[in-house]
Amino acid sequence: MLFLDITREQLLPLMPKGGRCAEIGVASGAFSQKIRESVAPSRLHLIDPWVHQADTAYAADENNLAQAEQDARFRNVTAMFAPQVADGSVVIHRAFSADAARDIPDGSLTFVYIDGDHTTDVVRADLETYSRKIEDAGFILGHDYANHPGARAQNMGVIEAVNAFVMDTDFDFVFLTRETWPTYVLARPGNAHLASVMGALLMMSVKMTEVTGFPHTTRFSQSIVRLGDTVRVLPRFEPVAR
Numbered sequence: 135m136l137f138l139d140i141t142r143e144q145l146l147p148l149m150p151k152g153g154r155c156a157e158i159g160v161a162s163g164a165f166s167q168k169i170r171e172s173v174a175p176s177r178l179h180l181i182d183p184w185v186h187q188a189d190t191a192y193a194a195d196e197n198n199l200a201q202a203e204q205d206a207r208f209r210n211v212t213a214m215f216a217p218q219v220a221d222g223s224v225v226i227h228r229a230f231s232a233d234a235a236r237d238i239p240d241g242s243l244t245f246v247y248i249d250g251d252h253t254t255d256v257v258r259a260d261l262e263t264y265s266r267k268i269e270d271a272g273f274i275l276g277h278d279y280a281n282h283p284g285a286r287a288q289n290m291g292v293i294e295a296v297n298a299f300v301m302d303t304d305f306d307f308v309f310l311t312r313e314t315w316p317t318y319v320l321a322r323p324g325n326a327h328l329a330s331v332m333g334a335l336l337m338m339s340v341k342m343t344e345v346t347g348f349p350h351t352t353r354f355s356q357s358i359v360r361l362g363d364t365v366r367v368l369p370r371f372e373p374v375a376r
């Protein structure tokens with residue numbers, strides 16, 4: 135795995151252009167716009183139920199807004215992407231990811247960006263379901279591979295879900311961005327696009343660190359460091375205790 139000193143916005147343009155992709159968890163559509171601008175997808179599936187979820191493990195998530203605000207977000211996203219919905223390059227699914235999957239053919243996506251319900255069981259289910267949706271040379275990306283106190287307070291379990299998925303399947307953990315809310319990238323071995331992504335990273339002189347045995351024998355965690363008024367989230371890699 136390569137730990138990349140870039141943001142998710144800088145990572146996006148390295149993904150294959152012009153393909154079909156999906157974003158699970160759209161919220162106000164800010165990152166959906168970045169996906170459109172960066173990779174000009176021929177079709178972008180935007181998946182979000184825009185519903186308040188009161189009695190679930192997701193209840194504490196800061197994006198679990200009241201229903202009136204969810205409705206407002208949905209209206210804004212619909213207005214924002216009206217031209218693309220009309221020409222068929224954007225499809226809005228007001229649905230949970232498990233239900234929207236029925237409308238997306240297997241093997242049809244260049245990449246998926248998983249950023250919906252961040253609890254361990256739902257992320258694991260999204261990984262299982264949407265790994266079948268991507269093409270052989272496709273990528274699984276996802277947000278919030280984080281376990282600092284801000285992530286734990288929202289009951290996020292992305293790290294646990296992704297690690298278990300990688301250890302149980304043939305997917306490799308290829309990249310992780312160095313951010314407070316990191317984005318991970320998974321790919322099947324021999325992915326035909328990986329060489330060009332690596333070439334682009336080298337051309338950009340991106341600072342990167344190779345972490346071997348990840349996540350099988352090396353794990354990631356984040357700790358908080360306070361320097362006066364400044365609070366920093368520090369990434370840490372350490373061997374798995376045997």
Ligand SMILES: C[S@@+](CC[C@H](N)C(=O)[O-])C[C@H]1O[C@@H](n2cnc3c(N)ncnc32)[C@H](O)[C@@H]1O
Nearest residue numbers: 159160161164165182184197230231249250251
């Ligand atoms: C963190 S926000 C998404 C942020 C967005 N990807 C961005 O970067 O701007 C999470 C969103 O996931 C949605 N969500 C929650 N559970 C979901 C599920 N099971 N399937 C799809 N979306 C879900 C919520 O309604 C919320 O709008």
